[in-house]
Amino acid sequence: MEQRRILLAVTGGIAAYKAPELVRTLRRAGNAVRCAMTPNAVQFVAPLTLQAVSGQAVRTQLFDPVEEGGIDHIALADWADLVVVAPATANILAKLAHGLADDLVSTVALATRAPMLVAPAMNLNMWLHPATQNNMTTLRQRGVRIIGPESGELACGWDGEGRMAEPQAIADAAAWVAGTRALAGDVVLVTASGTREPVDAVRYLGNRSSGKMGFAVAAEAARRGASVVLVSGPATLRTPAGVRRIDVETALEMREAVLAELPEATIVVKAAAVADFRVARPEAGKIRKEELPPDSGPTLDLVRNPDILAEICRTPGNRVVIGFAAETGDLVASARRKLERKGCDLMVANDVSREGSGFDSDTNAVVFVWPGGDVEELPCLSKTEVAAQILDRVAKIRGGNG
Numbered sequence: 001m002e003q004r005r006i007l008l009a010v011t012g013g014i015a016a017y018k019a020p021e022l023v024r025t026l027r028r029a030g031n032a033v034r035c036a037m038t039p040n041a042v043q044f045v046a047p048l049t050l051q052a053v054s055g056q057a058v059r060t061q062l063f064d065p066v067e068e069g070g071i072d073h074i075a076l077a078d079w080a081d082l083v084v085v086a087p088a089t090a091n092i093l094a095k096l097a098h099g100l101a102d103d104l105v106s107t108v109a110l111a112t113r114a115p116m117l118v119a120p121a122m123n124l125n126m127w128l129h130p131a132t133q134n135n136m137t138t139l140r141q142r143g144v145r146i147i148g149p150e151s152g153e154l155a156c157g158w159d160g161e162g163r164m165a166e167p168q169a170i171a172d173a174a175a176w177v178a179g180t181r182a183l184a185g186d187v188v189l190v191t192a193s194g195t196r197e198p199v200d201a202v203r204y205l206g207n208r209s210s211g212k213m214g215f216a217v218a219a220e221a222a223r224r225g226a227s228v229v230l231v232s233g234p235a236t237l238r239t240p241a242g243v244r245r246i247d248v249e250t251a252l253e254m255r256e257a258v259l260a261e262l263p264e265a266t267i268v269v270k271a272a273a274v275a276d277f278r279v280a281r282p283e284a285g286k287i288r289k290e291e292l293p294p295d296s297g298p299t300l301d302l303v304r305n306p307d308i309l310a311e312i313c314r315t316p317g318n319r320v321v322i323g324f325a326a327e328t329g330d331l332v333a334s335a336r337r338k339l340e341r342k343g344c345d346l347m348v349a350n351d352v353s354r355e356g357s358g359f360d361s362d363t364n365a366v367v368f369v370w371p372g373g374d375v376e377e378l379p380c381l382s383k384t385e386v387a388a389q390i391l392d393r394v395a396k397i398r399g400g401n402g
């Protein structure tokens with residue numbers, strides 16, 4: 001495995017005594033490891049021990065001039081390819097869920113753009129408390145990966161769920177989260193956001209797509225080592241790290257950009273909400289109501305836009321093509337018809353009328369509709385998690401295609 005930079009954040013639970021073993025396991029797997037601790041974690045394991053096994057200075061305080069003068073907290077957040085919080089106390093899970101930043105670990109966790117893996121460890125009742133469970137749901141929906149806890153005898157004397165996963169299991173999960181270079185060598189072409197079809201010099205026909213789903217796919221593909229081109233309609237989102245972005249406005253511009261990039265692409269994910277129709281003859285100037293007969297509006301003559309997804313599917317080439325179907329009503333039936341009409345490898349259908357799903361939401365409840373009729377219904381997940389699930393299916397599609 002390629003060397004990854006892992007920041008191990010240790011918080012104040014009994015299982016912190018396993019942190020040195022976790023550092024050794026992560027390093028044996030070829031990772032560079034730095035450790036950050038909460039002040040409470042220092043009660044359970046000595047910073048000097050973690051320094052000795054990691055071979056790096058350990059940070060424990062946010063406001064220590066000596067520590068901050070070494071690798072400062074933002075540099076530490078930027079350094080990491082992956083942040084592993086192990087053990088993760090109930091307290092840090094709550095702080096992560098709510099965005100608190102009142103010590104070194106929680107501040108770095110908020111400042112980093114690296115993916116995060118948490119290994120909860122606590123008393124059974126703390127784990128089962130609705131507050132903790134709600135926090136876990138929040139973190140899961142945000143794309144934080146979770147390993148454990150396991151069931152067994154707990155240090156507090158209780159028996160049940162709450163034991164931290166074993167260091168080897170955490171290291172394996174870290175390798176999966178940070179090291180999924182599964183798409184190295186692939187060129188992923190992603191479309192995102194909606195298009196704007198001009199009516200006149202100031203007005204347009206548009207739709208509610210924010211681009212969040214397509215941007216999440218682009219970010220996840222880049223994280224998995226792909227070379228990523230993102231063709232986006234107007235969006236206010238930050239371009240994900242390592243992604244080449246081409247901004248377009250209309251469906252015709254999107255088609256042109258997509259077809260220009262298509263020959264290189266090995267995977268295409270068409271998450272954009274492309275307008276089906278455009279105004280046949282947009283006015284060069286502004287349509288003025290004063291120039292129209294009283295009480296009447298202009299009549300817009302609409303024509304069909306080209307079907308970019310169908311065109312991609314017809315273009316010869318050995319590539320995986322994944323389409324999106326934003327539907328209301330009978331989701332699966334509509335998606336199945338669209339899949340058959342266009343001939344892509346997988347259709348991701350979402351009911352845009354449902355709360356917590358579709359346009360501008362941070363979460364999405366999607367259904368994968370496969371050629372041949374199989375249907376996979378996913379729970380409501382963060383768009384990052386949905387992106388990961390979509391890209392996980394590429395291997396299945398390739399396996400299925402031999």
Ligand SMILES: Cc1cc2nc3c(=O)[nH]c(=O)nc-3n(C[C@H](O)[C@H](O)[C@H](O)COP(=O)(O)O)c2cc1C
Pocket residue numbers: 010011012013014015038039040041088089090091092121122123126
């Ligand atoms: C002996 C002892 C063991 C503890 N073990 C745990 C634990 O395993 N998990 C947990 O969530 N909290 C545990 N706690 C409580 C935390 O240490 C406490 O909530 C603390 O505020 C956590 O701080 P931190 O998250 O900033 O490290 C323990 C406390 C004591 C005194």
